Amino acid sequence: MSGDSAIFEALALVTSPMMLLVIGLSVVGGIIVGAIPGLTATMALALLIPVSYSLPPDQGIAMMVAVYVGGISAGALTAILIRMPGTPAAVATVADGFPMAQQGRAGQAIGNAVVASFAGTVISGVCLVLFAPTLADFAVKFFFSEIVAVAIFGLTAVIAVSGKSLSRGLFTALLGMLVATFGMSTVDGISRFDFGNTNLQSGIGLMPMLIGMFAVSQLMKTTSDTQRPSQVHLESGPIYPPLGDIAGNTTNYVRSSLIGTIIGVIPSLGSGVAGLVSYAQARNASDTPEKFGTGHVPGIIASEAANNAAIGGALIIALTLGIPGDPPTAILLGALMIHGVDTGPMLFENNSGLIYSIYFSLFASSVLMMLFLLAFGRYIAKVTRIPNRILSPIIFALCVAGVFSGNNLTFDLGVMLVFGLVGFLLDRGGFPLAPFIIGFLLGPLIEDNYRRLMSIGGLDDFVTRPISAIFIGLAVASVLYSFWKRRAQAKALAQ
Amino acid sequence: MSNYDRWVGLAGIALSLGLILSSFGIETPEWGDVVGPKFWPRLLCTGLLAVSVFLVIKPDPEGATDGAMECRHFFAFGVAVLYVMALPVFGFLIVTPVFIAFGYLAVGGNTSRRRISEALFAALAGTAAIYLVFQVLLETQLPAGQLF
Numbered sequence: 001m002s003g004d005s006a007i008f009e010a011l012a013l014v015t016s017p018m019m020l021l022v023i024g025l026s027v028v029g030g031i032i033v034g035a036i037p038g039l040t041a042t043m044a045l046a047l048l049i050p051v052s053y054s055l056p057p058d059q060g061i062a063m064m065v066a067v068y069v070g071g072i073s074a075g076a077l078t079a080i081l082i083r084m085p086g087t088p089a090a091v092a093t094v095a096d097g098f099p100m101a102q103q104g105r106a107g108q109a110i111g112n113a114v115v116a117s118f119a120g121t122v123i124s125g126v127c128l129v130l131f132a133p134t135l136a137d138f139a140v141k142f143f144f145s146e147i148v149a150v151a152i153f154g155l156t157a158v159i160a161v162s163g164k165s166l167s168r169g170l171f172t173a174l175l176g177m178l179v180a181t182f183g184m185s186t187v188d189g190i191s192r193f194d195f196g197n198t199n200l201q202s203g204i205g206l207m208p209m210l211i212g213m214f215a216v217s218q219l220m221k222t223t224s225d226t227q228r229p230s231q232v233h234l235e236s237g238p239i240y241p242p243l244g245d246i247a248g249n250t251t252n253y254v255r256s257s258l259i260g261t262i263i264g265v266i267p268s269l270g271s272g273v274a275g276l277v278s279y280a281q282a283r284n285a286s287d288t289p290e291k292f293g294t295g296h297v298p299g300i301i302a303s304e305a306a307n308n309a310a311i312g313g314a315l316i317i318a319l320t321l322g323i324p325g326d327p328p329t330a331i332l333l334g335a336l337m338i339h340g341v342d343t344g345p346m347l348f349e350n351n352s353g354l355i356y357s358i359y360f361s362l363f364a365s366s367v368l369m370m371l372f373l374l375a376f377g378r379y380i381a382k383v384t385r386i387p388n389r390i391l392s393p394i395i396f397a398l399c400v401a402g403v404f405s406g407n408n409l410t411f412d413l414g415v416m417l418v419f420g421l422v423g424f425l426l427d428r429g430g431f432p433l434a435p436f437i438i439g440f441l442l443g444p445l446i447e448d449n450y451r452r453l454m455s456i457g458g459l460d461d462f463v464t465r466p467i468s469a470i471f472i473g474l475a476v477a478s479v480l481y482s483f484w485k486r487r488a489q490a491k492a493l494a495q
Numbered sequence: 496m497s498n499y500d501r502w503v504g505l506a507g508i509a510l511s512l513g514l515i516l517s518s519f520g521i522e523t524p525e526w527g528d529v530v531g532p533k534f535w536p537r538l539l540c541t542g543l544l545a546v547s548v549f550l551v552i553k554p555d556p557e558g559a560t561d562g563a564m565e566c567r568h569f570f571a572f573g574v575a576v577l578y579v580m581a582l583p584v585f586g587f588l589i590v591t592p593v594f595i596a597f598g599y600l601a602v603g604g605n606t607s608r609r610r611i612s613e614a615l616f617a618a619l620a621g622t623a624a625i626y627l628v629f630q631v632l633l634e635t636q637l638p639a640g641q642l643f
Contacts, residue, residue, distance in 0.1 A: 036628070047633060165555045167546060168500070171507060174543040178514065181536045190532040192521050193514065216575070223571040223602055390613075393598030394621040396575060397591050400582070401625050405635035413579045413638075421572060429499040430555070447535040455528040 010356030013058055014364055022055070023361060026063040027368045030070020035078050035380075039402050040088070040207070041071025045331040049338065057339040057354060062361035064335055068311060068328050069121055069365040072271055073373065076113040076304055077380055080106060082395065084215035088206060089271035089307035091437045092279040094214060095161055096292065096299030103295050107378060111241035112297050113304045114373040116253065120305035121366035123257035124264065124312020128319075129359055135313070136320035139265045144453035145461035149471035150266060151445040154273050154438070156478040157280035161434035163293050166486075169435045172426060176439025179204055186444070187451045199411040206440070208403045208415040213436060215399050216420025217427055219392050239378045241297075249301050252282055260306030264313020269445070270326040271310035276438050278306030284481055290489060293432075312362065319347055319355060500554030507547030511540040574598065586640025588626065592618035 013019055026048075033044040044067050052060035075090030080097035093113060100109035127135065142150075155173070162169020182193045183203025194200040246253075256278040263274040282302035283292040292299045314329040322343035324330030333343055341351055348355055373380075403416050423433055453461060462468045514536065521533050578594040596618035600610065629635050 033633075039633070043635075167549055167553075168555065171503070171543070171546045171550060174539055174546060175507075175510075178511075178536065178539045178543060181539065185532045188524050188527045188532060190522050190524060190527070192532055192536060193517060195517075219575075220568045220571055223567055389599050389602040390617050392602055393595040394617065394625075396578075396598070397595060397621060397625055400579065400591075401587070401629050401637055404587075404638050405629055405633070408636045410579070410583050410638065413582070417572075417576055417579060420575070424568065424572075426503070429503055431503065443535075443539070450535075451528050451530045454530050 026066035034071035034074030092303035099295035120308035160280035173435035176436035177443030212419030217423030260309025264310030504550030
């Protein structure tokens with residue numbers, strides 16, 4: 001089949017009513033799952049494998065791509081409305097989304113998050129179509145030193161999300177990295193800090209910790225607020241973001257989407273890291289960095305554009321090399337194999353029609369996701385008008401169900417409670433929680449890859465390998481620039 | 496100046512010293528890598544210790560931003576702990592409506608007849624919705640009790 005005819009056939013297939021119905025329903029399903037605490041896009045995709053198998057390959061894979069897009073995009077809803085990142089990808093969205101909701105701008109926050117998610121998916125999709133082989137070549141150059149260098153660069157996001165007090169941000173970031181060392185080391189299988197508890201040997205789970213840290217601590221906070229609607233009021237008027245918000249952030253959209261795509265391409269980093277790194281860079285590039293964390297639209301755009309762009313990035317390396325960049329793409333690759341499709345370099349030769357239908361499914365999913373959330377986001381946001389006395393106990397029960405369903409372990413519920421209390425105590429003292437998550441996500445990447453690097457090479461790799469050197473240089477420059485900017489701001493305030 | 500920073504700093508010092516001590520019990524495999532499993536946790540503990548000491552010596556001049564805590568917060572946490580502890584015994588379907596109804600009345604602070612009816616409705620509707628989504632639609636597991 002020639003390239004052009006394959007493109008037109010795939011386009012006709014994806015725009016057929018049946019396919020659009022499958023994609024539309026899957027996007028809605030993904031949104032529902034992504035918005036439920038504890039349930040992730042990964043879980044939704046795993047549950048859908050048997051359903052996918054019962055459909056023709058094009059429809060089955062389109063359904064999974066649509067659930068992936070819906071699941072990642074919906075994480076922003078709960079992050080904005082109730083300070084609960086529905087998925088780890090939405091951690092950075094909490095920083096500005098929830099303050100906006102508290103200021104009565106939940107609609108504006110959701111609208112901007114939805115448009116940014118759309119832009120991120122589309123821009124990464126364009127990169128997927130145009131530069132897949134080039135980006136795949138870039139991705140295979142990533143060995144241990146490169147991953148450590150990128151993770152160190154990612155750690156500079158701690159400065160961006162630490163607010164006014166860097167010492168408090170550093171404290172929570174180090175605590176997060178330390179907590180991530182609990183359990184079995186992936187390099188040698190040695191158990192650390194398990195205190196004789198067999199459950200701790202598997203380490204602290206991300207979802208129980210995340211839900212405890214953000215959701216349970218927030219629920220504890222709101223219990224003193226008995227009669228008021230839950231936490232926020234949604235203003236009347238349309239949810240569509242003002243054109244000014246979009247036009248004024250064009251650079252932010254493009255930069256964040258490119259950062260998300262590149263981080264998505266790098267195996268094992270994922271959309272959560274993409275959102276955090278992009279948020280930090282948006283803050284560094286801003287003329288008003290002090291507004292980040294206080295309910296600032298560019299912060300939401302940076303996080304949401306990047307975490308959705310990571311989808312396209314992860315698909316690039318999955319489709320071109322057969323390497324899963326993150327857990328959802330691993331499941332997607334599994335589904336392709338179940339359908340008898342060989343992934344990797346030969347996929348483009350043997351199944352170009354399927355590849356194009358995946359591309360178009362990605363675009364169709366992002367359009368339908370945006371239309372659905374802009375049409376119904378306003379009604380979803382009304383959840384915040386439900387009084388605390390109803391919402392708080394039901395959300396907690398939902399957290400319990402979500403966390404338990406991950407591993408069917410009561411131990412995970414205990415972890416959620418412990419981190420709920422820790423999160424509450426830190427939050428009440430003005431200690432930012434986002435650095436904890438950054439440390440928790442990036443700490444193991446740094447340790448594992450550093451140990452492997454030292455076993456086969458040495459520290460020289462950080463300087464002699466160009467990609468490592470560039471990222472280490474960027475990390476140093478980012479830290480120096482942030483400190484310079486903080487000092488300049490402090491001087492300006494003093495005058 | 497914030498005493499809260501000092502308390503958190505002291506907790507950080509205790510935690511980091513405790514974990515450094517605990518790290519001596521970590522096995523070092525003979526066939527292991529050059530760096531070993533103890534290096535990274537100890538490095539982090541040292542970093543945490545340094546930042547904690549800094550917080551004790553030089554707490555943030557702006558102090559805690561939102562440090563007010565009431566018994567109500569810890570009461571809510573205690574109820575949540577009891578709920579989680581009761582789940583493996585009585586099961587999700589029995590304990591959850593009780594928890595939601597109790598939470599509704601405790602947070603609402605009003606036990607009029609109307610509020611009690613609302614609480615019962617919220618408890619049953621909330622539990623049924625969660626059960627439908629998780630157990631029926633997604634076919635995932637919810638905590639099952641030993642008694643029910």
